[in-house]
Amino acid sequence: MESVAELAGVSRATASRVVNGGAGVRASLREKVQQAVDELGYVPNLAARTLVTRRNGAVAVVVAEPESRLFSDPFFAQHLRGISRELSAADNQMVLLLIEDQADYERVGRYLAGGHVDGALLFSLHHSDPLPEMARRVGLPFVIGGRPGWPGAESDRDLVYVDSDNRGGARIAVQHLRDLGRTRIATVTGPLDQTSSLDRLDGYRDLLPDGDPDLIAEGDFTPDGGGRAMAELLARRPDLDAVFAASDAMASGALRVLREAGRRVPEDVAVVGFDDVEQIAAWTEPPLTTVRQDIEEMGRLMARLLLRRLTGGSDGPGRPGPTSVITPTRLVVRNSA
Amino acid sequence: MESVAELAGVSRATASRVVNGGAGVRASLREKVQQAVDELGYVPNLAARTLVTRRNGAVAVVVAEPESRLFSDPFFAQHLRGISRELSAADNQMVLLLIEDQADYERVGRYLAGGHVDGALLFSLHHSDPLPEMARRVGLPFVIGGRPGWPGAESDRDLVYVDSDNRGGARIAVQHLRDLGRTRIATVTGPLDQTSSLDRLDGYRDLLPDGDPDLIAEGDFTPDGGGRAMAELLARRPDLDAVFAASDAMASGALRVLREAGRRVPEDVAVVGFDDVEQIAAWTEPPLTTVRQDIEEMGRLMARLLLRRLTGGSDGPGRPGPTSVITPTRLVVRNSA
Numbered sequence: 001m002e003s004v005a006e007l008a009g010v011s012r013a014t015a016s017r018v019v020n021g022g023a024g025v026r027a028s029l030r031e032k033v034q035q036a037v038d039e040l041g042y043v044p045n046l047a048a049r050t051l052v053t054r055r056n057g058a059v060a061v062v063v064a065e066p067e068s069r070l071f072s073d074p075f076f077a078q079h080l081r082g083i084s085r086e087l088s089a090a091d092n093q094m095v096l097l098l099i100e101d102q103a104d105y106e107r108v109g110r111y112l113a114g115g116h117v118d119g120a121l122l123f124s125l126h127h128s129d130p131l132p133e134m135a136r137r138v139g140l141p142f143v144i145g146g147r148p149g150w151p152g153a154e155s156d157r158d159l160v161y162v163d164s165d166n167r168g169g170a171r172i173a174v175q176h177l178r179d180l181g182r183t184r185i186a187t188v189t190g191p192l193d194q195t196s197s198l199d200r201l202d203g204y205r206d207l208l209p210d211g212d213p214d215l216i217a218e219g220d221f222t223p224d225g226g227g228r229a230m231a232e233l234l235a236r237r238p239d240l241d242a243v244f245a246a247s248d249a250m251a252s253g254a255l256r257v258l259r260e261a262g263r264r265v266p267e268d269v270a271v272v273g274f275d276d277v278e279q280i281a282a283w284t285e286p287p288l289t290t291v292r293q294d295i296e297e298m299g300r301l302m303a304r305l306l307l308r309r310l311t312g313g314s315d316g317p318g319r320p321g322p323t324s325v326i327t328p329t330r331l332v333v334r335n336s337a
Numbered sequence: 338m339e340s341v342a343e344l345a346g347v348s349r350a351t352a353s354r355v356v357n358g359g360a361g362v363r364a365s366l367r368e369k370v371q372q373a374v375d376e377l378g379y380v381p382n383l384a385a386r387t388l389v390t391r392r393n394g395a396v397a398v399v400v401a402e403p404e405s406r407l408f409s410d411p412f413f414a415q416h417l418r419g420i421s422r423e424l425s426a427a428d429n430q431m432v433l434l435l436i437e438d439q440a441d442y443e444r445v446g447r448y449l450a451g452g453h454v455d456g457a458l459l460f461s462l463h464h465s466d467p468l469p470e471m472a473r474r475v476g477l478p479f480v481i482g483g484r485p486g487w488p489g490a491e492s493d494r495d496l497v498y499v500d501s502d503n504r505g506g507a508r509i510a511v512q513h514l515r516d517l518g519r520t521r522i523a524t525v526t527g528p529l530d531q532t533s534s535l536d537r538l539d540g541y542r543d544l545l546p547d548g549d550p551d552l553i554a555e556g557d558f559t560p561d562g563g564g565r566a567m568a569e570l571l572a573r574r575p576d577l578d579a580v581f582a583a584s585d586a587m588a589s590g591a592l593r594v595l596r597e598a599g600r601r602v603p604e605d606v607a608v609v610g611f612d613d614v615e616q617i618a619a620w621t622e623p624p625l626t627t628v629r630q631d632i633e634e635m636g637r638l639m640a641r642l643l644l645r646r647l648t649g650g651s652d653g654p655g656r657p658g659p660t661s662v663i664t665p666t667r668l669v670v671r672n673s674a
Contacts, residue, residue, distance in 0.1 A: 070415035
């Protein structure tokens with residue numbers, strides 16, 4: 001900045017005012033400073049500027065999933081696309097931080113605390129996830145993807161989240177299978193330490209309150225996990241005539257195992273998935289009947305809620321700040337059920 | 338920091354020295370400060386600290402690929418796994434920044450210039466990529482994934498990169514097809530504005546200097562692009578008896594199109610891929626003969642070279658800093674050729 005001021009023949013204060021976009025500087029001086037900036041290739045030290053403005057124009061997206069799932073389940077690509085488009089439109093940089101194991105939490109927490117981002121979108125929280133508390137301690141605004149499930153979360157007005165109507169969606173799926181006359185309806189759940197899995201299981205149980213526990217098997221949201229759970233179900237209840245898989249990825253694994261077991265879909269076993277995710281749902285054999293959630297839109301909503309928190313957080317004087325949003329789900333009927 | 342010092346009953350300078358890990362403070366005082374830190378939930382303002390230490394403990398990974406490819410080609414997952422493991426081992430945070438379109442470059446450049454990271458790993462550079470110049474202007478050390486191809490890049494000692502032996506690998510592939518007695522060997526290339534694609538095409542041409550240009554079609558490293566290029570090749574030269582596809586993803590698309598066209602693999606058309614990537618090469622029908630590059634190791638090497646640049650950059654007095662590395666490739670024979 002000294003050099004810019006010297007070359008432009010102005011005071012350091014004037015140079016600084018021009019570089020930081022401040023008003024009250026004559027056009028002729030502004031131009032001189034701009035020329036000096038260009039000639040010297042000067043780039044403002046934003047770390048220093050952050051101390052003053054407290055804005056980086058950047059938002060962290062923290063995903064606590066093994067990269068093997070992050071990069072194989074199109075769910076995340078769609079979610080991140082929604083987020084990055086919304087952030088780009090507001091000229092905010094998306095900063096992606098991955099958490100693979102316990103040791104990563106502290107380092108990510110330090111980065112979040114370090115003044116490098118203005119806010120955070122937190123994903124795939126498990127029950128004992130320390131991130132919301134870390135963010136709160138350092139005063140970093142955040143929005144959560146998926147309903148937080150720990151005790152007290154429901155009544156905590158700070159925990160703004162975006163989720164889809166998981167329970168309602170599961171009910172639609174099971175109702176569809178019942179309407180087809182199926183009576184031995186199994187389910188492959190997601191990992192049961194995540195609320196999306198629990199909520200979908202609750203929806204299944206809403207319609208089958210007296211269901212056989214042998215018809216429930218836990219998967220892990222991957223095709224392989226879905227296949228393993230399907231094999232378990234077939235071993236326990238070879239007479240099952242329908243499956244609700246709590247994700248399309250798991251449904252694709254279940255379809256493979258059913259095929260290998262010689263069961264025809266949908267004739268012998270009808271299958272319904274969840275997500276209606278690109279590159280899976282319409283491409284399985286047979287194409288998948290599934291519960292659609294608008295994944296990209298959920299990403300956009302998360303980004304929008306966070307940006308509102310960053311720019312004031314309220315709809316107007318006396319109005320409350322942003323609150324959580326539940327997006328609707330609907331059935332998409334293809335050939336598997 | 339004031340509050341920590343007050344609660345601990347020490348001077349601000351002492352508190353600061355303890356928090357910043359400095360030596361020369363008595364154990365009893367250190368403990369008092371630590372207790373105060375814990376009690377107050379104090380987190381150091383790293384943005385301020387960065388101004389002093391110039392170290393964030395964070396490295397940017399910039400990938401200029403549409404997220405549709407980033408999240409569907411397991412190549413990136415393996416590369417990022419290598420990088421993040423190496424960075425984690427050195428307690429450095431990986432900060433992933435995606436570039437989707439031209440407008441993103443300026444914003445990413447600003448983030449890189451903003452003092453939020455200590456260095457950068459730059460990926461998927463195209464010929465006119467402005468990122469290396471941006472990083473250089475702000476003095477940010479960087480390492481490049483893949484040989485940079487613009488004029489002058491070869492002789493620029495600053496441009497440290499990690500690449501695999503693309504040209505040699507392509508030669509191995511074509512030699513294998515010739516050894517099988519194939520005489521009309523086609524190739525599906527990657528996008529020809531990337532050096533990895535050009536180098537693989539050069540390797541193909543090394544062995545087939547008088548080849549028919551009708552046997553060369555450009556793909557885009559995706560299964561769909563590989564399928565489209567394969568369809569072109571079949572239309573132009575229905576008599577082809579072998580294909581070298583410059584990535585496993587493209588080879589998988591080519592296999593699908595060959596199957597739909599009624600060609601048996603390898604009887605009618607032998608197919609060799611490139612990458613030996615997880616979740617593709619061994620899973621195609623038939624499993625893919627391919628050129629293996631150690632993708633995770635390439636990621637580790639990139640991270641290691643950058644960390645060396647950050648911590649001094651030389652092997653010892655009078656020794657030069659890190660230089661580029663070319664990793665070997667080898668043929669993995671499965672059923673497709």
